[in-house]
Amino acid sequence: MSVQTVDQTRRRLLIGATAAVGMVGAAYAAVPFVASMNPSARARAAGAPVEADIGKLEPGALLRVKWRGKPVWVVHRTPKMLEALPSNDPKLVDPSSEVPQQPEYCQNPSRSIKPEYLVAIGICTHLGCSPIYRPEFAPEDLGEDWKGGFFCPCHGSRFDLAARVFKNVPAPTNLVIPKHTYLNDTTLLVGEDRSAA
Secondary structure, three states: OHHHHHHHHHHHHHHHHHHHHHHHHHHHHHHHHHHOOOOOHHHHHOOOOEEEEOOOOOOOOEEEEEEOOEEEEEEEOOHHHHHHHHHHHHHEOOOOOOOOOOOHHHOOOOOOOOOOEEEEEOOOOOOOOOOEEEEEEOOOOOOOOOEEEEEOOOOOOEEEOOOOEEOOOOOOOOOOOOOEEEEEOOEEEEOOOHHHO
């Protein structure tokens, strides 16, 4: 009798150990298959939305993120910067943003969802250079009437702090505003418009 009990115990132990090893092996084999269902880095770069943490972005500062291989700027505009925007209107090519280069919800004077944040693709609409962020007012090299914005060093195009292009510069249109939404007070999602879904 004790021989049968020992054999049953041993049998249960071997079956349990074999099942455990089999489950661990199946899990390891399944990981690559499950991982292959996630989009690749190339697919994400081709258009997957990108999150940006704007919680620590100081007023007046610029944050750069990469979306679809392009630089996207997020500028935390100060009240002074926002107050200066309307005074640029007579000097701009498209002050009302009538050329469709932004989502409908950004076709307003600040070209944004939240006035204090500008979200724009940082590529000049002339020949694709990346303009420089120049937030200062009336610098010597840009003149007394400069109220902050973006200056393209390649050919001299100028954009205000709503990413609108000035007249008499090589760039023909405003900077592009990408689709975006706010997931909460500190997280911006570039490349997706959740309100339209």
